[in-house]
Amino acid sequence: MHHPVIEVREGVLDANSTIAQANRSDFDRAGVTVVNMMSSPGAGKTTLLEAALKNLDGVRVGVLEGDVQGKLDADRIAALHVHVTQLNTDPGFGGECHLDANMVRSAIPALPLDAIDLLMIENVGNLVCPAEFLVGEDLRVMVSSITEGEDKPLKYPLMFRTCDLIVINKIDLLPYLDFDMDAFLGNLDAVNPGLPRLLVSAKTGEGVEAWRDWLATLASRTPSVQVN
């Protein structure tokens, strides 16, 4: 039996991208640069934020914390006297494993956009799904800790390809692990050739100055960088 065919030609993620663009417009109007931080759980996003925010002079920072439940990370950031808003994906958004543009849009009224220059969005810890969903950011940073192994760029290529900077964390543990940095960087360059990278230890502070400088430089620019 013949069934009429209706052409749709709509990207599955188009609706999310449209909302992300609306978010981006709101952020641009307020002159706020937005960074989407992503990583697997426990790679050190919150610790790196704490390390950077302690001495980020001259930059007014706000943080949007994304977690499935709870406000543990938001409490840590709040202790630094930085504007922080917690966004939980459960309840309200079905316990999603990632932030999407709609969720971030719902949090915008609670963000003091007129009082900040830089907004750090700490995404839900997950190497897969957050990479798919634009949320209105200017740039994407991923944190990869050496305890995760050398093969992660090959196993999670979209995450490693979609970011503009990779922060390789926990380098203080290098003497205690069989982690092969050359192999990791080789795999990284095979998946995202030439990706800017920082080697840091949020725990000891090694390399954190460069991370702080990167953020400070970003905040001083007009937010106009296109996200891939």
Next chain:
Amino acid sequence: MHELSLCNAIVDAVVKHAGGRPVTTVNLRVGRLRQVMPESLEFYFGFVAEGTVCEGACLEQEILPAKLGCSACGHQWEPEWPLFLCPSCDGMQVTVLSGDEFEVESIEIKEATDASPGNRSA
């Protein structure tokens, strides 16, 4: 693992175009570089479609091959692994020619004159 929210997006896109008419088939184009499992999409689509014009519809997925091209030497290849270095010249200026697609291409709807709602042709 985000197939559920992707299926929500698929159903939303279809509902917009179906004009209230029951849908028999949703034709999806999915590139090999996308992070989706076709079996999972099909599984969750059934749940998400319930109570909408998509209820009972088939989700047909056309899987498109991944194809990369090197801007430096012109070499094109279908990668087995998502490696973005040119196998011909080791160059880094690699672009995705196909494999990133993820769209609802078309839908098939039931005619208003169909007498038996459960009857779908093979």
